[in-house]
Amino acid sequence: MTEWNVERAATVLADAEAGRTDRGPLTDEWPGLDLATGYRIQDEILRRKVEAGEHIVGVKLGLTSRAKQQRMGIDSPLTGWLTDVMVLPAGAPLVTRELIHPRVEPEIVFVLGERLSGPAVTAARAMEAVSHVYAGLEVIDSRYTDFRFSLPDVVADNASASRYVVGSVGRKPSELDLALEACLLEVDGEVVDSATGAAVQGHPAEALALAANSLARRGLALEAGWLVLTGGMTDAAFTRPGGTIAVHFTNLGSVTIGCE
Ligand code: OOG
Numbered sequence: 001m002t003e004w005n006v007e008r009a010a011t012v013l014a015d016a017e018a019g020r021t022d023r024g025p026l027t028d029e030w031p032g033l034d035l036a037t038g039y040r041i042q043d044e045i046l047r048r049k050v051e052a053g054e055h056i057v058g059v060k061l062g063l064t065s066r067a068k069q070q071r072m073g074i075d076s077p078l079t080g081w082l083t084d085v086m087v088l089p090a091g092a093p094l095v096t097r098e099l100i101h102p103r104v105e106p107e108i109v110f111v112l113g114e115r116l117s118g119p120a121v122t123a124a125r126a127m128e129a130v131s132h133v134y135a136g137l138e139v140i141d142s143r144y145t146d147f148r149f150s151l152p153d154v155v156a157d158n159a160s161a162s163r164y165v166v167g168s169v170g171r172k173p174s175e176l177d178l179a180l181e182a183c184l185l186e187v188d189g190e191v192v193d194s195a196t197g198a199a200v201q202g203h204p205a206e207a208l209a210l211a212a213n214s215l216a217r218r219g220l221a222l223e224a225g226w227l228v229l230t231g232g233m234t235d236a237a238f239t240r241p242g243g244t245i246a247v248h249f250t251n252l253g254s255v256t257i258g259c260e
């Protein structure tokens with residue numbers, strides 16, 4: 001049997017993404033896969049994408065809310081990379097056949113006005129680095145069958161990152177109480193879930209600080225101009241061709257994805 005290593009795992013996951021096929025979690029075959037190695041696999045997949053011409057545009061957090069942690073059965077937040085090809089422009093359809101089994105979740109999105117580098121970043125310091133806040137919908141598409149994975153698996157798989165849409169209403173952080181900022185998640189015009197920003201680590205700024213501090217442990221920082229998706233506020237909604245998923249925020253406007 002072939003030995004597992006970072007390169008092989010990166011190839012397997014990159015092939016699954018490119019070929020729109022799901023597979024069992026790496027840890028079924030590689031029980032020794034640990035969190036640090038998971039991040040090395042994530043970084044190797046990113047390195048190959050950048051080599052192929054993609055640009056890093058930011059970072060996503062995952063599993064920052066109880067709703068997400070309970071659904072996925074993992075209680076540790078994690079980070080993944082966002083590149084320019086993952087952007088779904090506002091109004092563009094989500095072509096479900098281009099993906100494996102996409103799900104959509106509402107998120108609060110930060111744009112950084114300055115570099116934010118850990119360790120010891122506090123929520124207050126993190127907010128100082130934010131230039132604008134937006135509504136977002138993230139499309140996650142685990143490369144693992146039925147979204148079944150352990151923490152090192154989902155880290156290796158870039159936190160199931162696939163696509164994201166950013167709303168058109170940008171607010172200065174000082175204009176909002178983000179813990180109280182509410183969202184309604186609608187599927188086909190029906191409200192299926194709701195949350196406030198407090199669902200995300202008590203305040204999305206805590207999630208941003210967590211990302212900065214977690215990256216610092218790998219010698220990395222959040223760069224000026226980057227987007228940060230702070231994590232699903234509610235459970236993710238399933239997509240279907242012909243369906244519509246929308247989120248409506250109190251002050252951040254609405255974002256809609258039509259699926260085909
Ligand atoms: C992992 C990615 C989680 C979030 O916002 O919590 C995530 C998954 O649920 O597949 O993006």
Ligand code: MG
Nearest residue numbers: 105138231232
């Ligand atoms: Mg997410």
